[in-house]
Amino acid sequence: MLAYTVYSEAGGVGKTTLAANLAKAEVRAGRDVLVIDLDTQEASLSHLLDVADRRNDSEADSLLRHMIDRPRGPFEELVRTSEGIDIVPAHNILEYASKHLRRREEEAADFGETFNPNKQLLRVLREAGVHETYDTLIVDPPATADIKLHNAIHTTRHVVIPFEPSGKGYESVQGLDQLVGGLEANLDIEVGVLAVVPNRYKGMNDQDRFLETLQEDGWDIPVTLRERSSMLEGCWAEQCTAYRYVEEHRDRERDHELETLEKLDELAEHIRLQTEVPA
Amino acid sequence: MKQGSTDDPFADDTATDTDTEETTVADPEATPSQDTTAGGTAEESDAADSDDESGSEPGRLPYIYARDTVKDGRQQRPIFLRDEVEDGIPELVGELEDRFGENVYRTDVMEAAVAVAQEHPDLLEAKLGEWGYGWD
Numbered sequence: 001m002l003a004y005t006v007y008s009e010a011g012g013v014g015k016t017t018l019a020a021n022l023a024k025a026e027v028r029a030g031r032d033v034l035v036i037d038l039d040t041q042e043a044s045l046s047h048l049l050d051v052a053d054r055r056n057d058s059e060a061d062s063l064l065r066h067m068i069d070r071p072r073g074p075f076e077e078l079v080r081t082s083e084g085i086d087i088v089p090a091h092n093i094l095e096y097a098s099k100h101l102r103r104r105e106e107e108a109a110d111f112g113e114t115f116n117p118n119k120q121l122l123r124v125l126r127e128a129g130v131h132e133t134y135d136t137l138i139v140d141p142p143a144t145a146d147i148k149l150h151n152a153i154h155t156t157r158h159v160v161i162p163f164e165p166s167g168k169g170y171e172s173v174q175g176l177d178q179l180v181g182g183l184e185a186n187l188d189i190e191v192g193v194l195a196v197v198p199n200r201y202k203g204m205n206d207q208d209r210f211l212e213t214l215q216e217d218g219w220d221i222p223v224t225l226r227e228r229s230s231m232l233e234g235c236w237a238e239q240c241t242a243y244r245y246v247e248e249h250r251d252r253e254r255d256h257e258l259e260t261l262e263k264l265d266e267l268a269e270h271i272r273l274q275t276e277v278p279a
Numbered sequence: 280m281k282q283g284s285t286d287d288p289f290a291d292d293t294a295t296d297t298d299t300e301e302t303t304v305a306d307p308e309a310t311p312s313q314d315t316t317a318g319g320t321a322e323e324s325d326a327a328d329s330d331d332e333s334g335s336e337p338g339r340l341p342y343i344y345a346r347d348t349v350k351d352g353r354q355q356r357p358i359f360l361r362d363e364v365e366d367g368i369p370e371l372v373g374e375l376e377d378r379f380g381e382n383v384y385r386t387d388v389m390e391a392a393v394a395v396a397q398e399h400p401d402l403l404e405a406k407l408g409e410w411g412y413g414w415d
Contacts, residue, residue, distance in 0.1 A: 113349050
């Protein structure tokens with residue numbers, strides 16, 4: 001199973017839209033895809049794909065309940081489907097993930113057991129046999145570096161990094177390198193970068209300079225996504241992926257938008273090939 | 280963080296997910312493995328000898344370092360014990376903790392006791408004989 005976390009330290013770089021559209025690209029390639037939404041922001045992937053209706057329901061089962069050994073039902077019942085993508089939506093209780101996971105850790109210690117709060121997502125997914133059911137797992141964590149991010153990275157061991165080609169964006173990639181370095185030491189794992197994805201590229205000279213610097217740093221930049229604000233706003237308004245938006249909500253095809261969809265397909269394929277070739 | 284592909288934590292081989300437990304376990308290198316013969320009964324030193332086999336395979340962490348939690352892969356089973364046997368368990372766990380100089384789980388001790396019995400049916404035969412089996 002291909003597994004990765006779409007993560008950026010900087011907010012507003014299109015992390016969630018990239019995750020949703022890569023998931024759709026995987027479905028288009030004929031693969032079974034599961035997306036885990038760990039981001040409790042209102043503008044979440046669950047909202048984008050219109051599966052967020054139970055996020056406030058305190059009676060509903062949630063992924064966090066499974067992570068602290070208090071499930072209310074089988075894992076399969078957490079899964080919703082939109083545009084052929086299986087999604088475990090974010091529930092508001094995830095806001096308190098750290099508190100609940102730490103509390104469970106303390107409780108376990110009182111009974112002489114071990115409970116690593118950073119490894120519970122991996123445990124839940126393994127126990128549910130997700131790696132046997134799906135070809136691709138994509139995790140959308142919150143933009144803050146918290147216990148949910150630790151769980152996401154521990155589970156996938158791979159990241160795809162969206163970034164805005166600017167001085168701030170460049171620093172955010174370097175900052176991420178440090179952050180992930182700390183996580184690697186903390187969790188005793190190695191994290192692989194499958195792609196760095198410049199988003200909202202406008203073709204300016206200084207943007208090219210940052211892309212060159214990143215490539216010199218050794219990062220793989222398979223595609224560059226140009227600024228497509230009207231298409232992306234449309235996706236959020238209609239609550240769908242860019243593929244569906246262009247197909248169903250545009251009265252005529254716009255070449256530059258089709259080009260962006262092709263690039264997303266290309267990016268998804270590039271990511272798949274990365275993991276097939278031994279490092 | 281490096282460019283490219285790395286481990287698959289979902290791989291079937293559990294050895295790929297053998298992160299060391301974050302609990303306070305003593306360095307296994309520092310554990311004196313031979314001192315069980317000093318004061319222990321015959322049964323206990325036999326047990327210590329046979330315990331190593333899962334840990335000696337190259338590239339594979341010993342069982343307690345490979346699991347995520349002590350209950351991983353274990354089923355809870357009710358067992359029937361007389362008080363005098365059950366009362367001896369904390370003492371046995373304490374004895375083993377003294378020998379290893381680290382925390383030892385009761386769950387591990389219980390399973391190890393069954394594993395040792397499976398490897399040494401002669402010891403079981405003697406104990407069951409005491410209990411009256413084999414009387415003609």
